[in-house]
Amino acid sequence: MDEEMVRRVARVARLELTDEEAGTFAADLEDILAAFAVLDEAPATEGFGFNPVPVEDRLREDEVVPYPDPARLRQEMRAKDDWVRGPRLT
Amino acid sequence: MIANTLPEAVRRAAEEYGAFVERLEDPLAYEEGCAFHFSAKDNLCAVGFQARAGSRVLDGYRPPFDATAVERLRQAGGLLVGKTAMDEFGFGTFSTNSAHGVPRNPFDRERACGGSSGGAAAAAALLEGHLALGVSTGGSISCPAAFCGVVGLTPTYGRVSRWGLIDYGNSLDKVGLLSADPALIRQYLPIIAGPDPRDPTSQAQPPLDLGGEVGSVAVPEEALAGLSGEVRGSFDDALAALEGMGIEVRRVAMPSLRFALPAYYVLATSEASTNLARYCGMRFGDINEHTDQSFNDFFAQTRSRDFGREAKRRVLLGTFTRMVGFRDRYYTKALQVRQLVIREYARVFRDADVVLTPTMPFVAPRLEEVGRMRPLEMYQADFLTVPPNLAGLPHISMPCGYPGGLPVGMQAVAPHWAEGRLLALADRWGAGFAYRRPEVRA
Numbered sequence: 001m002d003e004e005m006v007r008r009v010a011r012v013a014r015l016e017l018t019d020e021e022a023g024t025f026a027a028d029l030e031d032i033l034a035a036f037a038v039l040d041e042a043p044a045t046e047g048f049g050f051n052p053v054p055v056e057d058r059l060r061e062d063e064v065v066p067y068p069d070p071a072r073l074r075q076e077m078r079a080k081d082d083w084v085r086g087p088r089l090t
Numbered sequence: 091m092i093a094n095t096l097p098e099a100v101r102r103a104a105e106e107y108g109a110f111v112e113r114l115e116d117p118l119a120y121e122e123g124c125a126f127h128f129s130a131k132d133n134l135c136a137v138g139f140q141a142r143a144g145s146r147v148l149d150g151y152r153p154p155f156d157a158t159a160v161e162r163l164r165q166a167g168g169l170l171v172g173k174t175a176m177d178e179f180g181f182g183t184f185s186t187n188s189a190h191g192v193p194r195n196p197f198d199r200e201r202a203c204g205g206s207s208g209g210a211a212a213a214a215a216l217l218e219g220h221l222a223l224g225v226s227t228g229g230s231i232s233c234p235a236a237f238c239g240v241v242g243l244t245p246t247y248g249r250v251s252r253w254g255l256i257d258y259g260n261s262l263d264k265v266g267l268l269s270a271d272p273a274l275i276r277q278y279l280p281i282i283a284g285p286d287p288r289d290p291t292s293q294a295q296p297p298l299d300l301g302g303e304v305g306s307v308a309v310p311e312e313a314l315a316g317l318s319g320e321v322r323g324s325f326d327d328a329l330a331a332l333e334g335m336g337i338e339v340r341r342v343a344m345p346s347l348r349f350a351l352p353a354y355y356v357l358a359t360s361e362a363s364t365n366l367a368r369y370c371g372m373r374f375g376d377i378n379e380h381t382d383q384s385f386n387d388f389f390a391q392t393r394s395r396d397f398g399r400e401a402k403r404r405v406l407l408g409t410f411t412r413m414v415g416f417r418d419r420y421y422t423k424a425l426q427v428r429q430l431v432i433r434e435y436a437r438v439f440r441d442a443d444v445v446l447t448p449t450m451p452f453v454a455p456r457l458e459e460v461g462r463m464r465p466l467e468m469y470q471a472d473f474l475t476v477p478p479n480l481a482g483l484p485h486i487s488m489p490c491g492y493p494g495g496l497p498v499g500m501q502a503v504a505p506h507w508a509e510g511r512l513l514a515l516a517d518r519w520g521a522g523f524a525y526r527r528p529e530v531r532a
Contacts, residue, residue: 001410012409013409014367015394015406016391017402025406028403028464029403029407029410031464031466032355032407032465035466035470036356036420038352039349039419039423040423042346044423048426048429049425050425051247051248052481052483052506053248053294054294055248055290058293069154073154076151076374077372077373084373086381087380087383087385087387088383
């Protein structure tokens, strides 16, 4: 883990780092990953789940239910004339 | 009924100890009839309050709905008195990583409350008859419960709906309860537990059974290395006291526990780094008005400005461990380790009713000591609370000693869905051990 790798990861994560941050995080992550190398010694298991207990999907019929108060959501987004604002796509 | 001293007690918990980031201020609001009072960690949504989860990126966000746990407690007659302080998104062990202030330990204001539900534990310690909703991903209920001298129950993964919770790690997050009075936890766990169609992980649970007995405890030798002298002393005394109550203490080996900490941090940060992708400055909280920028610059600007240092560190770690070339070594391996740890607990539960360890390896540290710790040292402080959280197992922390006047906690872990066993142990322990309340100066 070095500053160059930290900057590469930061680009993927949509984070802009100052020089000070890049240096500090490189040292921190180096320290952390060195300790985590013990994972290499853990035996592999056959199969694994993404949840610690079995989770079952229970499906129901789709039902259209209008959101009770869309104005509240537009207010949170500070919509202008009911338009949600965002950055340029180009 | 609510005592008329409650509004003043809540004000002091907020202003003198930083337990609350937002509270019910209007004295009239306390006068409406209610059966009990409770608080919610600031990552649980509740109408009438902001939900900021300790993050600047959510400043100003006022959710238009209640989280299921909040809704159920209100329906049971509870008065929500405020939102409690926490590490940003739950990222911390001492509640010091927050944009909204650091809570102070009720037993010593110069010391940390623990984290990440630090404000919840402080409120539970300071307010008489209070029930605090906390959330644990890797130990965020047990740790502050131990440092603040209260009882903290983390239910089985899936027992309590997470609807309305601001996610940290989806395969790890659990909503639970803290209180100085374990009878309140016994009373209100059934209210917040149970299936909720809005959280699929809550749908497969068996009914909550509050029966259960504890005749034996297993103490893993791996848990006893690296403890401070005062924690070791209190824990040894507690084991002797348990034996005196007729509970058998078995010494066991659990070698897989050493893999739990890195596996947990890999999974938790991987999941967190994807969950935090939603904070883009467009939809809620701190809205980015600079819409003339390009897509990537716009998102990066909001996130870089608003996320705290630990949040950035965890996003970087979690993004790295999921990246092509590193995923198998870290993320996939961590998922396998989780199975290994679950199986190891299952083996121990064949011969013992619960697994018992101290909760934290040391008593609440001074805030200045926390400021000097390296990130890895902070993570390593979680080595006792992480294993049951990784495995989704229910666990409870309860006070077991007060060396130098500071609380020490012990943590019992039960099989999936066996919360009743933990409450039985807490009842039995509480009948023979005197819990202390902090001396709050008048």
